[in-house]
Amino acid sequence: MNSAISCQNIIKTYNTDGQIVTALNGINVEIGLGELMMLVGPSGCGKTTLISIIAGILNQDSGQCLLFGEDFQALTNKEQLRFRAHNIGFVFQAYNLLPALNAIENVSVPLIINGTKRAIAEQKAKEILEQMGLSERMKALPAQLSGGQQQRVAIARALVHSPRLIVCDEPTSALDHKSGHIIMTLLKSIALKHDRALVIVTHDARIFNFADRIAEMDDGHIIKISTTTATETN
């Protein structure tokens, strides 16, 4: 088995006050190990919904999604939490760092959720923050960091527990070109390994060339998957 994610015929509808919106209308996609896949498409086409299902924080109505061979929806609640806590890292457009915690503490949160001792968790957090080039800002609160620095802390947090899948929703769209470039370089060089997969939702055409493949979505469907040729490196 060398696909990290394998989704078949995923259908997801939202029901708000009787109004039914079909966000995903039969999605089939495979993401391989060691692959960075980008999801692109117009606003409202279902990108966020799809990565939410892939990351196991949202349930589909029908269809099957295997994560590293595991049918996530068939797991019990507790197993789902455990699975997520160990296997998935999140990066958000709005960073979503806990404002009262400094960089080290923020990064150590996933390990603490997994039951790691605080001292050990913070030691690991420090190491990864150093890799992210944030040695000088480890004690800073999110409000004291620039957007690019906050996103680097968020990436450190997504990586600290060595998850096998990292999902990112618009990781660069709040950043200027240079910061966005740094973020993508770090993601690709540190986060992406042969046994991992990276799924990135983006509008940001400036980073398309970091992708191995790009899936174009429209209206709840994947309409085209293309392989990029000019892969940029750092």
Place this chain on the structure above:
Amino acid sequence: MNHIALKMLMGDKGKYLGIIMGLTFASLIMTQQPAIFVGLMARSYSFISDVALPDIWVMDSKVQFIDDIKPMQETELYRVRGISGVDWAMPMYKGLLKVRLADGAFQTCNVIGLDDATLIGGPATMLKGTLADLRQSDAVIVDIDGAKDKLSKPSPSAGQKNIPLQIGDSLELNDHRGIIVGIAKVTRTFQSQPVIYTTYSRAKTYAPRERRILSFILVKAKPNQDPYQLIERIKATTGLAAYTQQGFKELTYNYFMKNTGIPINFGITITLGFIIGTAIAGQTFYNFTLENLRQFGVLKAMGASNAQLLKMILLQAVLVGSIGYGLGVGLAALFGFAMRYSIMAFKLPWQLLVFSGLGVGFICIIAALISILKVIRLEPAIVFKN
């Protein structure tokens, strides 16, 4: 996760202080108002507490509380003295009499007549003079609060403060003279009237002519005599009522509880304080959780279980609850301390601390529960919403 919960709670100092203040306010009201209530109710029987020596109070069987005087015939005193197991029995007169002050005004006073020979039942603390000075002719002892306030003499120069009564000053009780030989400290009573001590026989001359004049018989049981058995014997022999000191206090306390509006009024205040406190503290705490909902969502997405989040919220609630309770009770105690010389009633027994502690605990649990429900229902997928 505990340190995360605490940092989250204290991260926003303003909101943190807001929650604490709400809980402090709730604890304060839930402690201070009942303390005033307990203090007031204790005043209903403070006179009984002040009379320390006798074991048993004997009185007419229809008496309902300490100020409900139903005089007995003096022969009852001799009947009680004849009952086996009685070490001694002393008469006491207690009655409200009008006292004419130096400026001609009248003031109702609580006049206590003590057994001429032993002076049993006298005030515990003499500030000036001695109890034995009552044996001088026309001697009376007044309490300090009365001497300073309601019995005080107007100052000769206008606009000046009244002059407190002093030893040597005189009063007029029913056309009889009383000369002050001592100033006593007594626990404030419910009506807060001045208290005047004198001998039993002199009290009889002050009181309006009546056939019955004996208010209470104060009884000491013989050593090794069970007071409850003695009470039964007194009741059977005389047909009078008899209580231990504690029993008489309870009779008085229960009378006030049942027959005055005080419990209802305080009940309303305390309930209101409780509701307002719950509303403020619960609301701020719930708002705090609501505002942090996204953070809880992030933790949830990253795999934090409901149990973990629940522990975090409980810890936060317990912390703000304890601090608010400590501050509130501290403020209430400070208030009581500041008011200790005033007319304010205030008593803070440990039962009351338990009561307000439970109240605050209840508020915190309710607030935490509502917050927890919100967090449990939270969809982790909100983390991708901007």
